[in-house]
Amino acid sequence: MHWALGDVGAALDAGKNLRPEHFPTAERKARLGTDMARAWWAWQRPEQTTRALLDAYRASPGEVRDRPAIRRIVTELTDRHPRTSGVRELHTAVTQAL
Numbered sequence: 001m002h003w004a005l006g007d008v009g010a011a012l013d014a015g016k017n018l019r020p021e022h023f024p025t026a027e028r029k030a031r032l033g034t035d036m037a038r039a040w041w042a043w044q045r046p047e048q049t050t051r052a053l054l055d056a057y058r059a060s061p062g063e064v065r066d067r068p069a070i071r072r073i074v075t076e077l078t079d080r081h082p083r084t085s086g087v088r089e090l091h092t093a094v095t096q097a098l
Helices: 008-015 024-044 046-058 061-065 068-080 087-094
Strands: none
Touching: 008 024, 008 046, 024 046, 024 061, 046 061, 046 068, 046 087, 061 068, 061 087, 068 087
16 A cells, blocks of 8 residues: 555565565465555565565466566566575566466
8 A cells, every 4th residue: 555655665564574475376476465565666676575476476377477576576687686695586487477
């Protein structure tokens, strides 16, 4: 919610104590990851963005692979931060499924 309203700091603060095990379904767990990734990306934190997207992908691949806005983040990560740990793994996981 905070991210959608443009308050990235509040989004990151609200999400800092949330854990995937707090959510009942794989899709909700993945959504936590994609929401946090969007906030980290808005704050220009590629390492944290990548980690959150990999967690989301592992929980529910479709939540990362099939959402155009998230795929754009993966593409931008690959283009701008190719040496960031996990970026190649993430890019491969998302693009192989096509």
